[in-house]
Amino acid sequence: MARWLGQLLVLAVVAGVALTALATPASAHGQLAMSTPAKDSTVKEPMERLELYFTEKPAPNAYFTVTTPSGARVDEPWSHGQPKRLDEPVTEYNLIDGTWQPNLYHTGFPAMVPVAYWPEQGLYVARYISVASDGEKVTGEVKFTYKGKMSKPPKGWKAPTNEPDPALLAHAEPSTAPSSAPSAGPVLPATPQATPQAASSNAPQAGSGFDLSVWLLPVLLVVGVGLMVVRAARRPSPRGAEVRKRPTGPPGKAPRGRPATASRKPPRGARAVKTAKRR
Structure with missing residues (x-):
């Protein structure tokens, strides 16, 4: 019974995690979509710059660094570039009328x-x-391995020591933002620069199909757990089955497979013969 209870507990935890993950999809916009070089790739030739592509235009005060294996910074001030079609579209979610609506980004x-x-x-x-x-x-962050030719710093090079804008940290990490950070937030684009394809996601029918996929798996998990509980409750315990299997019979008769124990009192005839011999 303890084993069944342990399995049921594991299933309940898995169902809870799945329900939480499905009910709260990633809602943040402007996430990294691709990069050059790609994550966990190997670079064999020196590159003049790194290109990080987001689903929205990065904020003007965004913060970027590039560090070497020893921790030294080799980055120079960043700049915006020309939009580019993504190799693979990216899906992000918007919370509309209490329902997560998917948007597909291609740029x-x-x-x-x-x-x-x-x-x-x-x-x-x-x-x-x-x-x-x-x-x-x-x-x-984007990590990659460099195996190309090494080079020396340019003339007059000084490693950057700038820190993120306090206003940027106030939005990105409220718990660690300095107390002296200004109340005004960072300058942001007026509207998202992306070109979502799911323009019809605001329609009520778009959310109905998504709701079904969100709740179908948790419902199946809950039903499965309930069936296992009922099955465990109906199954007899091993101790009860052992008791029922014990043989029953008239008193004094030994069960099969075990020799009967001799009676302590001898039969009457034997006692009479023994008395006659003594006389």
Whole structure:
């Protein structure tokens, strides 16, 4: 019974996690869609710049860094670039009338981050912090391995020491924002720059199909758990089955397979013979 209860508990936890994950999809806009170089790729030739493509135009005060395997920064001030069609469309969600509505994005808006030089071979990390048009934070990193030719810093090079805009941190990480941060938020695009294809997602019928996919799996999980509970409750315990299998018979008769124990009192005839011999 304890084993059944353990399995039921595991199923209940899995169902709860699935329900939470399906009921609250990622809602942030302006997320990273693709990059050059790609995540976890290998670069064999020096690159003049990194290109990070987002589903929205990055905020003007967005923050980008590129660090070497030893932790030194080699990035130069970034700039916006020309939009580009994504290799694969990206789906993001909008909360409309209490229902998550999917939007499909085909266009990427780049941040061009120049790399001053390549002093080492190994793992490089490009990090970014921005804010989307809906006020959600946009943070992450792109890691790649560099195995190309190493180079020296350009003449007069000084590693950047700038920090993220306090107003940017106030939106991206409210719990760690400095107390002296200005109350005004970062300058953001007036409207999303992306070109979502699902323009009809605002219609009521668009949300009905999505609701079915969101709740179908949790309902099936709950039904499965209920069936297992009923089955476990009806199954007899091993101890009860063992008791029922014990043989029954008239008193004094040993069960099959076990020799009967001798009686302590001898029969009457034997006692009479023994008395006659003594006389």
